[in-house]
Amino acid sequence: MLKQQTILIIENTTPGRAVLSDFLTQHNFHSITVSQEQLAVHQIEQSVDLVLIDLDQGDQDALQQLRYWKSQKPETPCILVSSSDNIDTAVAAMKQGAADYLRKPVNSQKLIQSVITCMRSARDAAPAVSASQHRPSQRGFENIVGQSGAMQEIFEDARRVAQTDSTVLITGESGTGKELIAEAIHRNSPRAAEPFVTVNMAAVPEHLVESELFGHTKGSFTGATESRRGRFEAAHHGTLFIDEIGDFKLESQAKLLRVLENHTITPIGSNQDRHVNVRVVAATSHHLEKLVEKGRFREDLYYRLNVINLKLPPLRERNEDIALLVDSFMNQICQQIQRERPELSAELHQYLVNHTWPGNVRQLRNCLESMVVLSKSGRLTLDDLPDMLRNGEGVHDGIVIPEGIRLEELERTAIQQTLSRNHGNRTHSAKSLGMSVRTLQRKLKAWGIREQANSYSRNGSS
Numbered sequence: 001m002l003k004q005q006t007i008l009i010i011e012n013t014t015p016g017r018a019v020l021s022d023f024l025t026q027h028n029f030h031s032i033t034v035s036q037e038q039l040a041v042h043q044i045e046q047s048v049d050l051v052l053i054d055l056d057q058g059d060q061d062a063l064q065q066l067r068y069w070k071s072q073k074p075e076t077p078c079i080l081v082s083s084s085d086n087i088d089t090a091v092a093a094m095k096q097g098a099a100d101y102l103r104k105p106v107n108s109q110k111l112i113q114s115v116i117t118c119m120r121s122a123r124d125a126a127p128a129v130s131a132s133q134h135r136p137s138q139r140g141f142e143n144i145v146g147q148s149g150a151m152q153e154i155f156e157d158a159r160r161v162a163q164t165d166s167t168v169l170i171t172g173e174s175g176t177g178k179e180l181i182a183e184a185i186h187r188n189s190p191r192a193a194e195p196f197v198t199v200n201m202a203a204v205p206e207h208l209v210e211s212e213l214f215g216h217t218k219g220s221f222t223g224a225t226e227s228r229r230g231r232f233e234a235a236h237h238g239t240l241f242i243d244e245i246g247d248f249k250l251e252s253q254a255k256l257l258r259v260l261e262n263h264t265i266t267p268i269g270s271n272q273d274r275h276v277n278v279r280v281v282a283a284t285s286h287h288l289e290k291l292v293e294k295g296r297f298r299e300d301l302y303y304r305l306n307v308i309n310l311k312l313p314p315l316r317e318r319n320e321d322i323a324l325l326v327d328s329f330m331n332q333i334c335q336q337i338q339r340e341r342p343e344l345s346a347e348l349h350q351y352l353v354n355h356t357w358p359g360n361v362r363q364l365r366n367c368l369e370s371m372v373v374l375s376k377s378g379r380l381t382l383d384d385l386p387d388m389l390r391n392g393e394g395v396h397d398g399i400v401i402p403e404g405i406r407l408e409e410l411e412r413t414a415i416q417q418t419l420s421r422n423h424g425n426r427t428h429s430a431k432s433l434g435m436s437v438r439t440l441q442r443k444l445k446a447w448g449i450r451e452q453a454n455s456y457s458r459n460g461s462s
Contacts, residue, residue, distance in 0.1 A: 005119065005338075006047065009033045010065060011054040020052065027112050028338050048076060050119055055082030055089065056104075063092060070097040077118040081106055113373050116337055141184045144177060145328045148318035154181065154310060161308050162188040167260065169245075169305045170283040172312030175362030178283040179243060181310065186239040191279055194238030199231045202244040209252050211268055214259075220269025232265050232276045239279045245305065246286030246297065253298045260304050280305075315357045315364065319416060322353045322364070329365045333372050342372060345381040350424035355389075356417045412447060415440065 007029050011017045017033035024031045032048065051069055055062040066078055077099035082089070090101045099118040102111065141155050161168055162185045170178045179198065186196045204212050211221075215230035231240055242248075248256065259265055260280060264273040282305050291297035315322065326349070334341040344352075357363050371384045418429045430440040 005049040006030045006032065007115065008048045008051045010051065011035065012056070013054075016054065023108055023111070024115075029115070048073075050099075050115060050122075051076060051078045052115075053078060053080050055080045055093070063089075063096060066093060066096055066098060075122060077122045079114060079118060109374055113370065116369070116373060120336060141188070144180050144184060145325050146318065146321045147324060148313075148321045150313040150318050151321060154312060157310055158185050159188060161185055161310070163190070165279050167279075167305055167307045168281045168310060169288075169308070170281065170310045170312065171288075172283075172285065173314045173360055174285045175360035176312040176314060177361050178285075178312060179241060181312065182239075182241040182281040182283060185281060186241075186279075189239070189279070191238050195235050196239050196241065197231050197235035198241045198243060200243040201247040206249050209249055210255065213252075214255070214265045215267035217267055217269035220267075224269070227267075230265065230267065232259060232278055233274065235276075235278045237277050239281060242280065242282045244284055244286075245282040246284040246288055246291055248297075250296060250298070253301050257298065257301045257304055260301075315360045316413060316416065319353070322357075323349075325361060325364055326352055326368065329368045330372070333365075333369050337373065339372065340378065342375055342377070343379045345379065347424070348380055348382050348384070351382060351385070354416055354419045354424055356413075411443075415443065 007024055009017055009020050009024075009031055011020060011033065012035045017035075021031040021033050053062050053065055053069075062080065062082075066080065069076065069078055074097070078097065079100045079102065080093050080098050081102045081104055083104040093101050099121065100114045102114060141158070144151075144155070146152070146155070158181055168182075168185065170181055172178055182198075183196055186192060199212060201209070210216075211224075211228070211230065213230045213232055215228055215233055216224050218224060218227045259276070263277065264275055266273050288297055288302050288306070292299045292302050315325075326344070330341055330344075352364070352367075359366075367386055367389065370386045371380050375384060415429070415433065418432050419426070426437055426440055430437045433440070
């Protein structure tokens with residue numbers, strides 16, 4: 001039996017505690033409810049999976065509680081709820097480590113989805129957070145789902161790269177799994193027993209970029225109340241994964257280039273260089289060549305990073321992996337929320353397999369999680385799709401043409417997207433594309449999509 005997850009609720013009103021506790025109990029969570037005054041040291045010392053803090057107990061008191069909790073148990077996610085629309089308070093909460101900030105009255109479905117998402121993110125981030133303190137468990141390519149030829153090539157190249165110390169640049173659209181590949185490279189490298197540290201440049205405020213990477217000394221700038229080592233030092237002897245390197249500000253790129261070439265860092269406020277032995281893996285969803293042309297990214301840094309390039313294909317270009325991903329994600333999600341796996345209707349499964357997923361693997365997983373969490377029965381249908389997909393919002397009305405695509409690939413993309421919009425109905429799709437049903441069927445078979453072709457045939461008259 002799976003361990004029941006525990007949530008600590010810090011709420012000053014008895015009715016508020018009761019409502020939250022009852023709701024979480026209905027969703028198979030164990031809750032501990034206290035007011036701020038009742039919160040005792042033993043409650044912080046015990047193991048909880050998430051903390052829910054009522055901000056209406058007083059902004060400063062709640063933020064102090066958040067700071068204290070994050071200092072004692074930084075790996076535990078904290079969600080703040082408040083009836084206030086004070087943007088400054090919300091920003092302050094997120095900067096101090098809050099995993100989410102929800103406005104009252106909190107929609108029950110939104111709350112439970114936030115709880116599950118924050119817990120999942122905390123589990124996924126655990127190896128990187130604790131990497132400087134202990135050695136993470138081995139994780140390799142077995143955690144990445146993909147049997148398509150494109151992904152098998154990526155796995156083969158990544159395994160070869162893992163045995164070297166060469167700098168790697170992973171490119172691809174958002175949501176394609178760049179961090180998973182980076183971590184797999186680390187886990188299969190001679191540095192596997194050492195730290196794997198991550199930093200997302202898009203999430204770091206510009207004025208803190210250098211401090212985040214290189215560290216700072218006490219008093220070196222306003223707010224530097226103590227010395228802090230940066231991500232490079234935290235990754236000493238291990239691997240540093242720099243995500244969204246294209247968002248790295250131009251003014252600091254020369255310093256990063258110096259570190260890559262000389263393997264030394266200089267913390268802000270210090271005049272002493274420090275040697276670091278770090279393997280760098282960078283990733284971006286931007287076209288760095290175009291940023292170089294526009295003068296927004298240093299050419300020398302680009303070539304220093306792009307020693308080995310791994311380009312991850314978007315999900316629409318490895319359609320044959322979607323069924324495997326659906327199966328894997330459904331198992332993961334149901335295990336995490338301790339719920340029996342629901343059945344997927346044939347129409348829904350067909351839709352999932354043929355949708356183009358502009359948000360790639362991440363969007364697919366989020367879609368499945370939303371449906372499972374909000375499901376009211378043991379069977380999921382097209383009616384359970386999130387509103388954005390069911391109502392057609394956020395989905396391209398026209399054909400999405402990826403850059404550099406060949407004519408044959410363009411035709412395949414057009415057919416797959418049209419089938420997706422028509423929920424797999426081959427008759428409607430063929431009519432929309434201006435071809436016969438027989439021609440559509442022939443093309444699907446020529447591409448080796450026989451199972452899909454048979455499925456379309458069975459549903460062609462619907």
